[in-house]
Amino acid sequence: MSRAHIIGAGLAGLSAAVELAGNGVEIILYEQAVKAGGRARSFHDSHLDREIDNGNHLLLSGNHSALEFLDIINARQRLIGPGNARFDFADLETNDRWTINFNRGPVPLWVLYEQSRVPGTSMMDYVSGLKLLTAGNRTVASLFGEQGQMYRRFWEPFSVAVLNTLPHEAVARLLLPVIRETLARGAEYSMPMVAKNGLSDTFVDPALKWLERRKADIRMGQRITGFEHNGKTITAIKTARSGEPVKADDVVVLATPPWVTPTLLEDITAPQAFAPIVNLHFQVEGFEGEKSQTPILGLVGSPAHWLFVRGDIISVTVSAAFDLADKPAKEIAAIIWPDVAKAYDLDGQTIPPVRVIKEQRATFKTTPGELQRRPPAKTVYKNLTLAGDWTDTGLPATIEGAIRSGVTAVKALES
């Protein structure tokens, strides 16, 4: 292969482009939007006068595909974290606060001591994780039962964050690869990390610059409308304005979202049900985020799930936000702010300036039916493969899954 057409400049498409360009392949990258990044992007918010992300994105130090990608584009240093595997929680119903501090190495010594466990849990509660090995298609709620603090304070918040699906629908077994690659390997692989100056600054802009230096032809604002093919090989790419021939030695990586891909190529199955994530960015005058003891805080007993502090901005993530996503922004802020204020001991009466971002199709829903609709990278077309967090990566729809899917799509072209 000498030339590759990459369609979609989300993280999956960027990952495929970087992988191919690194092998000396000429790249044409098509992106319908004016900015790259897809569901992981930053923008300037004029209301807050800040660069903000469409959503808070948390990575763990065991997300090796994401870190390898950042190493290639020389941007790993743009991720920051506490440098340890510490997770702070507050239960707003009981006012309990606790910290989970994973120890180094794969033996979870921290569960042996009551003071380091989640309050209200016993050592045996942690053995319940083994149920994941034989979970089949059982949901998180049915596998772990909906009783007890282990469920309420660990399995429920963890699964909602990772699977972006409510526990009574979410397929529990998809937690297993995440646990295997991160928490089960100990602190070295479980450290939380976030983009220091935003997602675009960390993942997107360095990738585009890296590609530009390798003479990639990056076509922003160019929407692909379909393909010409002979049943076995893609022969041309159709765009809104004209088209681009796909030469005999060319390859195509289709890295568009699941709701687009089946409209571009017949016979591709893709998840059809999606789950929203709502993010709120509160600008709190005088709040000194740098001094916060809990810059990343998980909430239990609250409609808000995770709080991220950056300077005077407190950002809130609500995953599987079916109850919120259709409400007006003002109403959402009024529901969420009192809990944020409680968590950080602030005035709950006056809602500070806020930007509410609703991503209605943040990820596919992790239900048995939707998982069955995830296709492999390989297609019936020998010169076209699929990439995206929704393809059958074996992982939930995450940055790690998206970036790994790009590499897998390239390998599938080579095999």
Ligand SMILES: Cc1cc2nc3c(=O)[nH]c(=O)nc-3n(C[C@H](O)[C@H](O)[C@H](O)COP(=O)(O)OP(=O)(O)OC[C@H]3O[C@@H](n4cnc5c(N)ncnc54)[C@H](O)[C@@H]3O)c2cc1C
């Ligand atoms: C609010 C929110 C919070 C999240 N939080 C986390 C988190 O904490 N941790 C984590 O790991 N993951 C998180 N995720 C998931 C993560 O963002 C996604 O898994 C990842 O960004 C998906 O990348 P992708 O390349 O597969 O798809 P996309 O980002 O959807 O990329 C597809 C690209 O294709 C382009 N495109 C579409 N149609 C066409 C066309 N016809 N022609 C050309 N281009 C086209 C799109 O514009 C887009 O740029 C979150 C997602 C959201 C929305």
